Amino acid sequence: MNVAAASAPAPVPGLPPEPSGVEALLLRIGRWGIGLLLALCVLLALIVPFHATDALVFGTWSRAIAVEHGWFFDALVGYPPYSRPLFYAPQGWIWAVVGSHEWIGRLLSLAFFVLLLWCVTKLARGQRLAPGAPLLACVLLLACPDVVQQAFAGQTDVPVAALIALAAVGLWCRAPGAASALLIAVASCAAVLAKPTALPALAGLALAHLIGSLPGLRGRALLGVVPIAAGTVVALIYDKVMAAHFDLAVNSFLGGTTASGDDNAVSRVGDAVSSFSESNGRIALILRAEWLGPYLRIVVLFALIYAVLRIVRLAHRPAALAAVAAAVFWYWLGPSILPGGLAPVSTAAGARIASILLIGPLLAVAWCPREWEPDRLWLGRLLVWGVPPLLAWGLFGILGDTRTLSPAWPALFLLMATVVAAGVSGLRVRGPLLAAAGVALLLGIAVADLRNLDALGARPDGSINSVRALRDLTPSTWFHPDRARVAADPQLGGLVNGIRAARRPGDRVVTNDGRLLFYFLTDADVLAPVPDCAQLRRYGVVALLTNVFGADEAAQLAKLRRCPGVRLTPVAATPGSYAVFRVTPA
Missing domain, CATH: 3.40.50 (Rossmann fold)
Known part of the structure; x- marks a missing residue:
């Protein structure tokens, strides 16, 4: 039995706490739609070869493993792939047995995306959240361009997010014990081996788990925080050994810093691609708040501000109203009046329209039925979990590369789903059609964002149009990888x-x-x-x-x-x- 669900208060008489009518139908369509999307992803993984840069640059290590049956190929790939072995090494081992078929790596990558969706759904269901929150968490994920671009791209951003979410499932969705501790430790170790950017997120997750009642603190530390630390230490031992092999400091190995005098060609190209003018750029990136794409900018601002206000013990309704006002101010005016007007509002008409319409569900959070008001403990945990990787990315990440924020995805999307589901419940109080309109808006944003699916149709100018590429991926290309790669x-x-x-x-x-x-x-x-x-x-x-x-x-x-x-x-x-x-x- 779900303890959180069993302990939830009884619905308030006279209020419709559950979706019905058109809203229920839309939620059902959303579930079917996600299933159909995953089927499409399987098809695309089978017929379209790798085309993401890191999937090929780091995947060179996988190809070398498959062909040469070794481990170290320093002159060919340099050291960066060795800092993220969890995906690329198993991919190479599988290819060594069955042949270097790119579709196998694509399906392996897709499996991590399915794991991410499952973990986010499981975490949302394990809490007392407003109806529809688990599905809305998945819908919000699909509304983020980076998520749908990386879903089965063969890069490590989705795997690290999925494994961090799996560690959270072990903490908050399973009974404490040896089996859960083992799951947490293995997931934490795997997350760091997937990508070193997992470290701030795991630190945030450990701190978030410590929040709670004082009598249970010791148990949470022993059965939750200690396994996270143990798994992390095992991964860092591997990193230490690899860093010694390449004669690097551990922080240089983890951060991808090229050693002085390194003549590896891939490292030089990677350094050139990663370079970015930092004059005012980092401040602009943070102030713009477009970390999860243009559609969700106002939602993530509202969720973070609302969570902070609730943690400082402001009542639910004043916190919601203040968060709406602050989010709207930040979206429209804040970045323009801060140093130099560094972060103007996105000029994309679709993003502006979506943001204006989203103000409705966010404002409705204030009228959410009492039984579905977001829990302060849950908000606090999500905030403490999500802020460290967000700050680490903002301060040290590659400018303009928002996909590297992926370790913060589970916490941020769960936080947004919590408040958005509460907002839909608030709309339901005003009328079932308003709630249905809120759900339809979110589904529409996710559908619109599918033009970024798998970064299909990428052009040198950075534009992406999956619709254009899907039109070119006719059945005649399905068994011709070279034609599919061109599309x-x-x-x-x-x-x-x-x-x-x-x-x-x-x-x-x-x-x-x-x-x-x-x-x-x-x-x-x-x-x-x-x-x-x-x-x-x-x-x-x-x-x-x-x-x-x-x-x-x-x-x-x-x-x-x-x-x-x-x-x-x-x-x-x-x-x-x-x-x-x-x-x-x-």
Whole structure:
């Protein structure tokens, strides 16, 4: 029996505490829709190869494991993949047995996304939350661009979020005991091995678990915090051993800092991609509050402010009204009047309209029936759990890369689902059709965000349009991975296909794109930004990302084609994107 549900107060007479009519139908449609979406994800995982950058750059280690059956490949992949072995090592071991089929890695990645949805649902059901909160938590996840882009991308952002959520399930959804402690320890260890960014989130989760009644503090520490610490220590021992192998300090190994003098090509390219001007940029990123995408900006602001106000013992209704006012102020005016107007409101019309409409459900939180008012203990735990990884990302994360906030996802989305479900209950008090409209709005936002699904249709300018890509993924491409890769990412697909068309037996490939090592391993070298004429003579194919040249694209390519002693024959090219040449003696 669910203890939280059994101890929930009886419904207040005269109030409709449960969804009914159109609202119930919409919630049922939402459940069916998530099921259909997962079926679509399985299909896409089977037919569309990897196309996310880290899935290929870090996945080079998996390919090396599969082909060479070893562990260390320092010259090829450098040290960064070794700091996140939980996904890439098992992927390589599986490929070593059954072959390097990318769809296997894609399904493995999708399994972690399903685990994340299950854990968030389980955590929401284990608390006394307003009706529909578990489903709304999943819907909110689908309304975040980073979540749907990473769902089965073969990167480690979703796995680390899922494993941190699994540790929370062990803490708050299972009876204390040896089995739960083992689950917590294993999940914590796996989370750190999935990605080191798990550390602040696990620290926050441990602190959150300590919050509660004083008599139960010792038990919570022994059966909850100690397993988290034990699992983390085991993972850090692994990191210490790997750091020693690469002659790095542990913090450099965990943080991905390139060692002085490191000549690994993938590391150099990764450093170039990760560089970002930090003049005022970090402050702007934090103030913008678009950490979970443009649609959820006002929701996350409201949830955080409301939780803080409740923790400082402000009553529910004043806290809700004050949180709405503060969230609206921050959304529309706050960033513009803070230093230099660094974080203007998103110009996307859809995001603005959605934010305006979301004010209704958030305002309705104030009229939520008493039995569904968010519990202060639950709010406090979510806040303490979610703030450390949020601050760590804001202070030390890669600017502009919001997907690396994933360790905070479980706490933040549960917090948002808690208040949004309360808001829908408040609308239900005013009329069932208003509650149905609130649910429809949330479902509509999630559906609109599916244009970011799997980052399909990515272009060099950063635009994504999965609808465009799905239109190109006709049944004729389902059994042709090269065609499907072109539909998913025309630049990557064009490069790979162009190299294969240009390459003759024994030819080596030179490129400025680290992703291509995934396909050609030791038969390719990465030289950034372009090889010089002396280097060019050692290769049979040159494949270049040309969008990195900007306005100098034509000049750079012309200079390369004037190299004495070699002739560059164009094989495939798209201006402003990529170019592939066959290299022959002049």
